[in-house]
Amino acid sequence: MKILVVGGAGYIGSHMVKFLMQQACNITVLDNLSTGHADAVPAALLHKGDLADVDSLDALFTQHxxxxxxxxxxxxxxGESITDPARYYRNNVSNTQNLLDTMINHGVYQFIFSSSAAIFGEPEYLPIDEEHPKNPLNPYGRSKWMVEQMLEDYDRAYGLKSISLRYFNAAGADSDGSLGERHNPETHLIPLLLQVAAGQRDNVTIFGHDYQTVDGTCIRDYIHVHDLCVAHWRALNFLQMHKQSEQFNLGNGSGFSVQQVVDACRTISGIEISTTYGNKRVGDPISLIADSKKAKRLLTWQPKYTSLHEIIAHAWCWHQQQLEHK
Structure with a gap:
């Protein structure tokens, strides 16, 4: 199969590229490297370009x-989506439309979309299934929901078949330590904690410690990046076999509190990671847990790395390798 991976030099994208190469797929990576890293994918696969450049996009599809x-x-x-929504609607919505239009112009009708649990907003019930009301709380979540709605319309009008995969909290790293999570700025809890353990920052702020939970910190569903890649592969196989658009929630199905994550990072690293408490953030739900039964049933998908300690151990392995290479 000839697959275009857009954003393939980023965190999840680069893991996906490695997984697809192991499946003997023919891969092209398109990335503008605004947040991705050229060294995360083989140089021969990387095409530096932007979805805003329609002519370049057309040329790429003509070539491949x-x-x-x-x-x-x-x-x-x-947070950035709230202070600069124009940037998010332009890239996440308008540029995605450029891509979809180019696909249709070139007769490419299979699309796997990296969506988000942010489309749901404040949960009305737990765990969150696919039918849960969609009420995103910020421009980021709204941009993802807009694309999902666009995909429904493009299916009806043009026959473009898509699968939207709604992640909860992507976490972990490749088990051999060759790929990991590196954002600038970093906002995700596990890499922030491990950066403290690695001596790269002084402490991590925990936002709120008086939630109505066992330890007062909010609860999230962490899904290993490898399990996300498997879900994408199964989704593509489903699309080829059934020619049917679908949406799936992807999570571990169990939640871990922020304090549990802190404790696990301390245990795995063997370092007393410094944390401080801050005020609750507006819009932070007490608990977010996915109902992934639909993906398990239709994609025959089952998360492999469900242990919080295993997820963190893989991430810590990558952080240690980064320190050794400096």
Whole structure:
């Protein structure tokens, strides 16, 4: 298969590229490297370009004749989306439309979209299934929901078949330590904690410690990046076999509190990681847990790395390798 991986030099995208190479797929990576890293993918696969450049996009599709496209190129910082929504609607929505239009113009009708649990907003019930009301709390979540709605319309009008995969909290790293999570700025809890353990920052702020939970900190569903890659692969196989658009929630199905994550990072690293408490953030739900039964049933997908300690151990292995190479 000839697959275009857009945003393939980023965190999840680069893991996906490695996984697809192991499946003997023919891969092209398109990334503008605004948040991705050129060294995260083989140089021969990387095409530096931007979805805003329609002519370049058209030329790329003319050259390669892709069978399918996987999209990992959204901006994803909630806070930034609130202060600069134009940037998020332009990249996450308008640029994605450029990609979809180019696909249709070149007869490519299989699309896997990296969506988000942010489309749901404040949970009305737990665990969150696919039918849960969609009420995103910020421009980031709204941009993802807009694309999902666009995909429904493009299916009806043009026959473009898509699968939207709604991640909860992506975490972990490649088990051999060759790939990991590196954002600038970093906003995700596990890498922030491990940066303290690695001596790269002084402490991590925990936002709120008086939630109505066992230890007072909020609860999140962490899903290993490898399990996300497997889900994408199964989704593509499903799309080829059934020619049917779908949406799936992807999570561990169990939640871990922020304090549990802190304790696990301390245990895995063997270092007393410094944390401080800050005020609750507006819009932070007490608990977010995915109902992934639909993915398990239709994609025959089952998370492999469900242990919080295993997820963190893989991430810590990558952080240690980064320190050794400096």
């Amino acid at each position: 004749q892709f069978d399918a496209v996987m999209h990992f190129a959204s901006f994803s910082l909630v």
